[in-house]
Amino acid sequence: MEQHAKRVAKSHKNTGMKDLRNSWLKYATIAVGILLALFIVILLALIVTKPTPEGLFASIMSEEIHFAIILSLLTSLVSTFLCILIGVPAAYALARYLFKGKNVVNALLDMPLALPPLVAGLGLLLFFGTTNIGRGLAEIGLTFVFTPLGIIAAQFFVNIPFMLRIMRSTFESINPRYEYVAKTLGCSDAQALWRVTLPMSAPGFFAGSVITWAKGIGEFGAALLLAGAIKWKTETLPIALFLNMSCGNLNMAISAATILIIISVVALYIFERYGGASRF
Amino acid sequence: MGEFVLRNVTLDIDQGEYLVIVGPTGAGKTILLETIAGIYPPDSGSIILEGRDITGLPPRERNICVVYQDYMLFPHLTVEGNIGFGLISRQMPQDEIRKRVVEAAALLSIDHLLHRYPDTLSGGEQQRTAIARAIVMEPALLLLDEPLSALDGQTREMLIKELRRLHKLYKITVVHVTHNFEEVFALADRVAVMNDGDIVQCGHPDEVFRKPNCAFIANFTGVENIFTGTCSQQVGASAINVDGLTIISSTCKGEGEICATVRPEDILISREQIQSSARNSFKGTITDIVNNGMVIKVTVDAGIPFVSVITRQGYEHLHLNEGEEVYLTFKASAVHVF
Numbered sequence: 342m343e344q345h346a347k348r349v350a351k352s353h354k355n356t357g358m359k360d361l362r363n364s365w366l367k368y369a370t371i372a373v374g375i376l377l378a379l380f381i382v383i384l385l386a387l388i389v390t391k392p393t394p395e396g397l398f399a400s401i402m403s404e405e406i407h408f409a410i411i412l413s414l415l416t417s418l419v420s421t422f423l424c425i426l427i428g429v430p431a432a433y434a435l436a437r438y439l440f441k442g443k444n445v446v447n448a449l450l451d452m453p454l455a456l457p458p459l460v461a462g463l464g465l466l467l468f469f470g471t472t473n474i475g476r477g478l479a480e481i482g483l484t485f486v487f488t489p490l491g492i493i494a495a496q497f498f499v500n501i502p503f504m505l506r507i508m509r510s511t512f513e514s515i516n517p518r519y520e521y522v523a524k525t526l527g528c529s530d531a532q533a534l535w536r537v538t539l540p541m542s543a544p545g546f547f548a549g550s551v552i553t554w555a556k557g558i559g560e561f562g563a564a565l566l567l568a569g570a571i572k573w574k575t576e577t578l579p580i581a582l583f584l585n586m587s588c589g590n591l592n593m594a595i596s597a598a599t600i601l602i603i604i605s606v607v608a609l610y611i612f613e614r615y616g617g618a619s620r621f
Numbered sequence: 622m623g624e625f626v627l628r629n630v631t632l633d634i635d636q637g638e639y640l641v642i643v644g645p646t647g648a649g650k651t652i653l654l655e656t657i658a659g660i661y662p663p664d665s666g667s668i669i670l671e672g673r674d675i676t677g678l679p680p681r682e683r684n685i686c687v688v689y690q691d692y693m694l695f696p697h698l699t700v701e702g703n704i705g706f707g708l709i710s711r712q713m714p715q716d717e718i719r720k721r722v723v724e725a726a727a728l729l730s731i732d733h734l735l736h737r738y739p740d741t742l743s744g745g746e747q748q749r750t751a752i753a754r755a756i757v758m759e760p761a762l763l764l765l766d767e768p769l770s771a772l773d774g775q776t777r778e779m780l781i782k783e784l785r786r787l788h789k790l791y792k793i794t795v796v797h798v799t800h801n802f803e804e805v806f807a808l809a810d811r812v813a814v815m816n817d818g819d820i821v822q823c824g825h826p827d828e829v830f831r832k833p834n835c836a837f838i839a840n841f842t843g844v845e846n847i848f849t850g851t852c853s854q855q856v857g858a859s860a861i862n863v864d865g866l867t868i869i870s871s872t873c874k875g876e877g878e879i880c881a882t883v884r885p886e887d888i889l890i891s892r893e894q895i896q897s898s899a900r901n902s903f904k905g906t907i908t909d910i911v912n913n914g915m916v917i918k919v920t921v922d923a924g925i926p927f928v929s930v931i932t933r934q935g936y937e938h939l940h941l942n943e944g945e946e947v948y949l950t951f952k953a954s955a956v957h958v959f
Binding site: 516518519521522523524525526527528529532536537540541543 | 658680681683685687693695697706707710711758
């Protein structure tokens with residue numbers, strides 16, 4: 342009897358070891374992952390290697406691409422700043438306080454994430470083009486329709502959920518007792534936030550800003566509807582890519598794409614490096 | 622939060638007193654401390670500190686400091702930055718801050734760590750830093766929320782000594798929350814027992830642990846022998862009838878249904894019946910012997926089960942075995958009735 346039990350145990354052990362070493366699930370899933378990664382590399386390589394290096398360099402040095410780079414940098418920096426200005430306080434409230442309708446507000450603030458940018462752009466166009474608020478803003482000189490201001494508004498609206506979500510999870514990961522201690526050590530609510538919670542959330546803040554900025558640079562759909570695709574006026578990098586592609590100017594299109602790829606890679610690296618706990 | 626409710630908590634803490642609050646997890650101890658500190662506004666009632674009503678004051682104006690179990694050191698600041706944090710709030714001149722920080726750090730023997738960041742410190746060092754951060758403020762009241770629970774035994778003992786020394790030195794009023802009874806006996810001038818958002822008993826440690834006044838405390842403080850019975854008065858004492866067994870007590874007030882306890886260490890076990898002044902003596906059978914290392918717990922069935930604790934020496938001397946007959950003896954004054 343005992344011997345039999347031993348034998349059973351032994352055979353179990355053998356097949357068990359075999360299963361451990363040769364799990365088909367392991368190999369199949371790893372293969373899927375690697376194939377997908379390869380596909381991405383191939384796509385990127387295809388874009389960058391399509392034109393001759395000289396042609397690509399000449400396009401990158403062209404005035405049109407310089408204009409697009411500068412416009413993209415300016416609009417994305419301003420819209421990121423606005424996302425910080427609005428997103429950080431809102432995220433703090435959502436992480437720290439209980440209030441009526443919090444769940445609804447939470448869900449609505451995530452809405453732009455799920456919304457197709459074109460739809461968001463349509464809404465923005467109607468808001469700035471047809472309402473009294475929009476007309477009032479235009480009267481004091483803030484015209485959003487078919488202007489660079491519109492690009493900023495589009496980037497802000499589409500990307501605020503990124504800032505918000507990252508900062509919300511960052512604040513949520515910080516024990517409120519740090520603030521309690523700060524308050525017993527002479528801080529007001531605002532001082533506790535400024536001296537303790539904000540410095541502690543620096544990595545999340547940094548990661549959130551970078552991802553918001555990178556998304557802003559790539560923003561196309563909403564910006565297209567609100568600001569239009571106007572050469573030398575609202576021509577950001579993605580718009581330059583689109584305009585040049587439409588009229589067969591492949592080198593120019595690809596140089597815009599190449600710069601966008603570089604920005605994405607840098608942003609992804611920074612996010613992975615410093616995002617840490619604040620992934621979402 | 623919202624789930625925790627404090628009710629009817631009345632506590633008078635004397636100046637310079639070391640009060641320890643004990644209670645099971647979820648008793649509301651931390652909420653009580655945070656309410657005193659001003660984190661949560663109480664729905665009703667008031668908090669008076671040194672004759673001043675501070676119920677509506679924000680935490681920063683109360684001069685009450687908190688030390689938590691998990692230290693809550695600011696990770697982006699060095700030990701020096703942490704200890705000096707409150708002094709910066711007070712806008713003290715920089716050299717004065719530096720002086721006081723060094724002083725407080727020296728007092729807690731962490732002055733060699735001032736430049737380090739909290740995540741490079743051991744648990745004991747972190748808690749010393751947290752304590753230094755609080756006492757450097759010279760608070761009118763120091764709140765300690767299970768300050769030693771996250772530390773290993775040796776570090777804990779060191780810090781108990783440290784706390785006792787600091788308390789003597791500064792004469793700070795301390796409220797210390799714990800569920801560890803060692804800390805109660807080592808530190809407390811007075812102990813308050815909390816359960817379910819309520820202070821159920823408050824007094825000198827010996828008093829609370831000798832004469833628990835309700836079944837909850839008896840259970841919580843580890844009283845083994847709790848009996849319910851009917852009490853009847855006799856001359857100079859009272860008799861308690863517990864399932865037919867008559868126990869004599871000198872503390873019974875009044876008649877009727879009562880609870881009685883006898884602490885295990887007050888019950889004497891012997892092979893022969895002892896002739897003594899002790900009024901209670903029963904014959905019973907040993908049903909269980911549990912070796913706890915330092916002491917042996919012996920359960921004897923004498924009609925009702927009694928638990929007695931004897932030393933290892935006594936146990937070896939008596940050669941006790943399960944199923945054997947022994948005598949139990951305890952004084953009438955050891956029977957506490959509530």
